[in-house]
Amino acid sequence: MSVTRSRFVVSLGQKAYEAISSAILAGELAPGDPLDRKAFADRLQISLAPVHTAVSQLEADGLLVTLPRRGTHVRGYRAEDVRGHEVVRLALETAAARLYAGSPVASRCPELISLSKQIHDGRLTRMERSRADIAFHLALVETAGVAMLTEHFKRVMNLGLFLAACGVLPMGMGQGDDHTQLLDDLSHATPDEAEARIRTHVMLKGTLHPP
Ligand SMILES: [Zn+2]
Numbered sequence: 001m002s003v004t005r006s007r008f009v010v011s012l013g014q015k016a017y018e019a020i021s022s023a024i025l026a027g028e029l030a031p032g033d034p035l036d037r038k039a040f041a042d043r044l045q046i047s048l049a050p051v052h053t054a055v056s057q058l059e060a061d062g063l064l065v066t067l068p069r070r071g072t073h074v075r076g077y078r079a080e081d082v083r084g085h086e087v088v089r090l091a092l093e094t095a096a097a098r099l100y101a102g103s104p105v106a107s108r109c110p111e112l113i114s115l116s117k118q119i120h121d122g123r124l125t126r127m128e129r130s131r132a133d134i135a136f137h138l139a140l141v142e143t144a145g146v147a148m149l150t151e152h153f154k155r156v157m158n159l160g161l162f163l164a165a166c167g168v169l170p171m172g173m174g175q176g177d178d179h180t181q182l183l184d185d186l187s188h189a190t191p192d193e194a195e196a197r198i199r200t201h202v203m204l205k206g207t208l209h210p211p
Helices: 003-025 037-044 048-060 079-100 109-119 126-143 147-165 179-187 191-203
Strands: 064-067 071-074
Touching (some): 003 037, 003 048, 003 147, 048 064, 079 126, 079 147, 079 191, 109 126, 109 179, 126 147
Antiparallel strands (some): 064 071
16 A cells, blocks of 8 residues: 555544544444444445544544444443543643643634633533533643644543543533633643643543543
């Protein structure tokens, strides 16, 4: 397979990943529902190969499972998913905070402030505000500048949204902690202070991911 072809498949795989994960997170597909790979390929007007790629990724992320004779379906959640999600999210966010503390995060303030306003915007739905919160935290983690960290963070947050959609994680928006204030604190923090600050934020009750 040439490099060009491989990139093409990866990008269509990403499209299929977005479509399938959105259907799961919107509740269009519920835990236990079978996944019709052909229907997704037809809907997106793509071949089955990128759908298979997306399914493998979603299995790794914990949203889908494939069993012998039962095929692929939306996975039910397990109790350890919640704990695993919380522990891994905290580990990744605190590691990132040490790297983006101070001027790196200060340089992204305009973009982050607009997200922080959405998180606290009462006119938006809970899901929209949760997504804004996730986009805010993803932008923070990206600012650490370590691609692998960002990649793992996306996965763990996708699992978090799935758990929230299943009703096992509260879909709060962390309103107990003002994100604009958080941003200001992180912009003026040393690595130690930023790590402590983000730990407090992530562990606050009423956020998407309680302690
Ligand atoms: Zn938050």
